[in-house]
Amino acid sequence: MAPSSGRRQPPSSEDLDERNIVGINKETITNTVSTDYPDNYANEEHAWDKEAFRRSFKVQWHDNQQYEAQFSLIGIDASIANAFRRILIAEIPTLAIDIVYIYNNTSVIQDEVLAHRLGLIPFTGNKKGIQNWLGFWRKPAPGEDSYATTFDSNTVCLKLQAKCTHNKDAPPNSKDPKELYHNAHIYAKDIKFEPLGVQEKHFSGDGVIRPFNPDILVAKLRPGQELEIEIHMHKGFGWDHAKWSPVATASYRLMPTITITKPILGADAEKFADCFMNGVIGLEPVTRKEARSKGSGYEGHEGELKAVVKDPMRDTVSREVLRHPEFEGKVKLGRRRDHFIFSIESTGQWDSDDLFLEAVKTLKKKCQVLRPQVTNMVYTF
């Protein structure tokens, strides 16, 4: 047995902090893997514990608008945070254009391309109607009638009909196609909802099915060209096609940490602040107390400006500061490994905060499916 063995000191709080920080150096990244699992540290437990998790886990909201949210999940493992992100992108159902019936399209844009463009337009409507009432459409089996599975409870019908004509009242020397012709540009707002069956009850007034951004350009026409299109929308998942993804993007980043280890003063401090995003580094005068304390590095610099870290969350961790020799050894960059700053941008069918709650619900449901299977596995062996 090695002479140094025996009871180790429990880790200090600085040690614990240090363990949770990914080091970011000039050309390398260190300490990237989580270490908080059993048998990794001698004399430390680290088995996952519900109560410990409940005590340490925190959610912080930074920004909660209807279609854009930013919040932090603190004290959670990367695997769970990533599961939420992936569920947000691919496993929350939305309504999107699925089948396009083209009766006439004499515009320059090809049928296939037009159908694809239509599919990617995000739509919105009464949330309860889309999320709770509307069901999923099933592709008819081979041999079955093509509309055997199409009902008002799983399909939303839209229509796009437009013909471009000359505008007789156009100003004589105009060159703008929008003035010269009627219907020169076809926008998403020209797609009209056609309620079927009882859909009127669920999607009317404010809740009508409509494009979330009415000004998306779908096609351009010239006189004599026309479009006559019928559209079926179905509910689907992002794993099937990105058009069903409820988020423009859902992503997370780790909380940056900036530690100033040696004082940075005067002109250097200003240069230091310029190395980061605006608002990350602040400049404060050195106080009398600091200037008097021996060994602080501030002796005799009372009233000069020093660099202080104000808001590391705004930093992009560009590492610009590590390129300058004058800051060498004076600053340490890192990222907090268990602090995830989520940002969710909804495409308009869901509210962004609802989306996260739905992701939690989905993960819970998945776990409920997994649990009996794990139990069975244990029983069979």
Added chain:
Amino acid sequence: MSRETYQIPTPSQTANPGSSSGGGLNPGAQRSPFDADTNTVMQYICGDCGAKCPLRRNELIRCRECGCRVLYKERTKRMVQFEAR
């Protein structure tokens, strides 16, 4: 009926062009095009001026507006189905 087999072009009715689609969930029901006799009028598009020229069978192939002898067929009014992906 497969979409790939040859299909006789649809004679368009000059009275109501482009209103062939029925609303609702059953697109595609159309009139049979097989009764093409000498009185059936087919629409063509002039290759020069772009005007529509209704032509009967055995009529001179020539645009009435500009006299151009190149005429194009119209796009079929038959429904084409696409998956939006």
